[in-house]
Amino acid sequence: MCKDCGCSITTNKHQHEHTHVDEQGREYNHVHDHEHDEGKNVHESGHHHHDHDDSHKHQEAHAHLHDNPQLNDAKTIAVITKILDKNDHEARHNRAHFDEHGVLCINLMSSPGSGKTTLLEHMADLAPFKFGVVEGDLETSRDADRLHVKGIQAHQIQTGSACHLDAFMVHKALHHMDMEAMDVCFVENVGNLVCPASYDVGSHLNIVLVSIPEGNDKIEKYPVMFRQADLVLITKTDLLPYFDYDIEHEKIMARKLKPNVDILELNIKEEASIMRVIEWIEFKRKMRG
Amino acid sequence: MHEYSVVQALLTQCEEHAMANKAKKITKVVVKIGVMSGIEPYLLETAFNTFKETTVCDGGEFIMNIQPLTIECQECKTVSELEKIQYCCPKCESIDVKVIDGEEMFLMSLEMV
């Protein structure tokens, strides 16, 4: 484990992929090494920003590189950078952690009460893979407690007023988890269909849940969230007789936002439907080698 | 709402650029906000103007350029700026499209003294 951030990379150097953006706002990736030596990368607990020193230099160099000669009257500088670049950098760092341990990370997002924790509880008895959960909630550790009862490794993050998890919070939580004891790490995000969509937490895949009682228009109303989905889970289908909910319409809407998105229906009282979700995850896991 | 967190990240970037350029003040901040970035421009502007006061951006102007969703069709190679959020080529109706712009938030330029 490297002392500074607790990541399991034993050598001093490790690689980070960076996304840079040119004047037109197009992205390109490149990989650079960065050193992990003490004092340089300060990691304070309880503090979300533990920035890698060299990424700052990098940014400066980057800004310099893109100085626009026309605007460069020593007053205006062009600094085309993603506003959330620090979060994105940390997210890539988290993903590197997961990759090293051969752990598939899945971000679960939905509005409050769509059935995220219930699904995790039920998967405990059925899944062929071992999993852990990073739980995000504004208050209480009720969800983590529910999972502990089922023997699931879980760490609760209480975000206080933050309406989403970011990559720094997830990184901190990972320090409390045994990656060796899991094949899949779920991040149960704060119940919210807006804010979590803007933050990469370092997951490989996103599952977005939407339940029948929420009504027929959620996918159209929250396109940014559903655009992020690799799998849309339409949950609580046992309640279909009580609501006017047009599932086929919702599927069309989801695929307008993301033509290749997978969609499954889930009724927690029907084991076969839980098994389909598990099979989807197993398949994705196998496809990553 | 996460506009507050986004503004925090933005103000940190401004502080860093001001320091790197030995500037005393940032007088103008230009950002590009994609319509599919998940940010509500009005809330972002309010958050910026609320939190800039204690930073190098105090008194600074905030310019938001709203970026429509822009896709490149992989079939007919047409680049289109979309009015409706629908990931489909308006010319040939192919769904094999690549997003070029409109899903991200960028800090574009800074004016400093």
Ligand SMILES: Nc1nc2c(ncn2[C@@H]2O[C@H](COP(=O)(O)OP(=O)(O)OP(=O)(O)O)[C@@H](O)[C@H]2O)c(=O)[nH]1
């Ligand atoms: N009828 C029915 N109820 C369900 C189903 N799945 C979950 N529920 C119920 O929905 C309620 C909320 O479920 P949770 O799993 O706590 O939802 P959550 O998404 O984890 O909620 P937050 O963490 O607060 O965002 C509970 O009362 C569950 O029993 C289902 O398939 N059918």
Ligand SMILES: [Mg+2]
């Ligand atoms: Mg929950």
Ligand SMILES: [Zn+2]
């Ligand atoms: Zn086309």
